Amino acid sequence: MRMIPATPYRTHSQAEQKVFDCLRTAEVNESGDTLLTAFHSLNLSRHKHKRFGEIDFLLCGPQGLFVLEVKGGGVSCTNGRWTFTDRNGQAHEGKESPFRQAESALHGLLARLKSEFSSDILNQFVIGYGVIFPDCDWRQTGSEWDPAVLADARGFRGFDSWLVNLFEHWQSKAFGVARDSVASDAAVDLIQKFLRPDFEAIVPLRIQTEQVIDSSIRMTEDQLTWVDVVEANPRTLCIGGAGTGKTFLAAELARRWTATGSKVLFACSSPWLKAWLDVRLNIRGLVISTFDGLEIAAQRARISQFDAIIVDEAQDLMRVVLIDKLEAYLLNGFQNGRWALFADFQNQSGLLVPTEAGALHRIEQYQPTRVPLRTNCRNTLKILENIKFRLGADMGVRGSGYGPAVREFCVSTKEDAVKILANQLDELVKGGMTHSQITILSPVPYNESIVRLLPPNWHQVIQPLDSYLIRSFPPDLVSFSQIHDFKGLENDAIVVVDIPNAKRSENLTYHYVAMSRARAYLAVIELNCD
Structure with missing residues (x-):
């Protein structure tokens, strides 16, 4: 499933992170050319009860429009009072049930859409909501909710099946929509393009990197x-x-x-x-x-x-x-x-x-x-996919988060390569990354690399590594290393320079070792691309 934004932004909820990961890998039947898309966290300006309501997840595709409300930790309801217990054991009461929250957010969304689109467009969509308790087994019954709309810890383990059943549940209740009908690709495209600016923020590189590192630590402990x-x-x-x-x-x-x-x-x-x-x-x-x-x-x-x-x-x-x-x-x-x-x-x-x-x-x-x-447990999915596509190397599955896109450049002159390298370093620093998070890798020594041709301001913050300095890695400066020396090591951002075009290289081992050192951000500047 396509995710917007591609990486979860500003969420401290482990439950939302779990749902985000499950949605990203969910396999549901797709119709037409338009993919089902999951939007994460949208503030609704026309929410019925609150000035700013928040949808945890919104699914939009040929199957319909579905709001998902996520409640992590413990959940209980006594005499109509809902209590939510977080992972630290802190209990919080809420007057409104998660089901009412989801339904209210859904109506707020529809009010917004009705002000923008005709009924001919909106009537093509099945609408509904679901509630997810990924951390607890829910045994209670009540008139306020239908079991089909709830995924507790048991249902969450079979997330794909629950999602399909949720679609079918709301399809059966849809008024004026044929049971097996789906929204047209054109209608889905209109709604998705309208929603996307509200959901997709430009996530700073620093935030994306921190999310990747947190995921990497969890995976390494899993292993x-x-x-x-x-x-x-x-x-x-x-x-x-x-x-x-x-x-x-x-x-x-x-x-x-x-x-x-x-x-x-x-x-x-x-x-x-x-x-x-x-x-x-x-x-x-x-x-x-x-x-x-x-x-x-x-x-x-x-x-x-x-x-x-x-x-x-x-x-x-x-x-x-x-x-x-x-x-x-x-x-x-x-x-x-x-x-x-x-x-x-x-x-x-x-x-x-x-x-x-x-x-x-x-x-x-x-x-x-x-x-x-x-x-x-080191590289992002973007990096894994790029290495597999470019080099044909299988580095395992899963990856530590989605991460920013891999930057790829192929130039014919060293002068062009130097300009791109300077721009990449500027982008990383302006994106909030520290010098110590950045390593430049090259198959040649520093005095033979394009790095020596950078403007003087960069020379002052680049530190060539050696067998002594590596003991306290990473340094406070941007680090430089030859690729073979950096085997077994890693850093948050890797910029690979002085390397020949992969399509013209008989031995791709250097490409593989260099590119696989990046935890979150990877840029590759290839030479000899005439």
Whole structure:
């Protein structure tokens, strides 16, 4: 279903957020060329009782016009008095029932529409309302409502079916509208265009980013259930695309294994990722090392063999010589020891080190439990869709919110690229994002990048990163990094520069790694687009 606005704006209601997500993914039968559209939160100037009434959601499409009232938390009714209890346990009384609120808001909407459109247009629409209690089971009955218009926690779990039944319920009650008729595409288009300016605000980038980050945090916590699976098996191979939470899960597993008194090695290929983890995983019993630094790290820790090994970005381990080297430090070896590998074999293999075909076969001979990580908890749906369309890479499902559109530019000269980069940075800052939320990624070093050609005012606020500065990432300034150094890391806004046109590139790994670093905002400025 199409959502307007594309991301929920200024709602602190978790219940409305739940309904927003369900509406966005709802699959209902569409008729004609016009899609059913859900509008979120509209102030009605002609509400019957209040100067400014608010509709939580309005559905408009060939099926009709339907107002949805959402009440989260606990709901009860005693002697006609309604009580609503929020997630903090605070109770609030209301004189008007949710059903009356929805009906009143619907009449306010119709009064507005009747002043603008003829009866020939409006009579094509079935009209109705629904009430949603997503957090409680509603057992009460009453003459004020029909069960068909209410979705409590049970009905909410089958949201698509409830929505179809709601349409059919009001269709059966429609006066003067044929039972199976639908509004014409032309009529729906007129109403939707009239409503849209009242609903769709221009959401500042800062607000969109905050919403994405909140969703990302919730999803990452949801994925902690996978840690239980990994912890219960002595040998695991966790496979997922960029943004599926591999590093997060690996870090949590390190905390759990060291908490039992085990000496654990956390290995990766990137010195920058190692430096970043050093600061954030300062845990007794845990040693963090790159593959190249294993010998020195073990010597410093005075450990000849570790009780367990965790490998992040394990696609970079896929050389037999590296596997042999790592196995020497694992108690009982890969055959009988305790280990967990987190990898993206499909999209990131071979970026830092060449991959050997027999290496993965070697790991699989030890019969590890395979854990598929399919839920993306970093990138927005817009970013996921763009990467899949441009690069053909599947990064998992769901995504952390809808987010702003991906900005794509393809230019023939560096001068044009510099102008676009400056405009993008201006747009981000004016949109309310801080310098620390922005990272510029390039396949080439800073002194070879178009970044050095920016106006002097930008040079003062751009900080090229290194293996020391990454420890306190993000800095207070806009950061710059080469793409391969930034593997395993992320930021709210990513601007990719100096990269060739994807259509002309045989190896798209750099595109994939760079684009998948963005949590909320992504801009890609490609060169050589003659």
